[in-house]
Amino acid sequence: MAYRPDGKKRLLLVDDEEIVRILLAEYLTGLDLEIMEADNGKSALKAMLEQGRPDVIVSDIMMPDMDGLTFLSKTRNDPTMAHIPFMVITADDQPETRAKAMALGADDFVLKPLAQEAFVDMVKKFVA
Secondary structure, eight states, X not given: OOOOTTOOOXXXXXOSOHHHHHHHHHXXXXXXXXXXXXXXXXXXHHHHHHHOOOSEEEEESOXXXXXXXXXXXXXXXXXXXXXXXXXXXXXXXXXXXXXXXXXXXXXXXXXXXXXXXXXXXXXXXXXX
């Protein structure tokens, strides 16, 4: 985990639907995290260059410009980002999608809609 003077862990939320990012950020308010947001994989990579690396990434799969699986692949193939825990969230319930995400190196795979308590518990295991 990256050191920050304020001691906060940084989480990057990546989803093309703003309402989903708002809802997930709201779910996490009790964890005292710094929340970064991006609307696709391309803007997520840019945010990480400009704002610094997060301690955990939560990313949707189906997004424009750069989907979540491509973003996952890029993070896993970059030695400076390969260690960052990566949670995939998606409405795509196809077994092949889960298999592909896990093969690319996802640390967790969660189907939308997300239950608040379960989501918070999953994030906690990566930022504890």
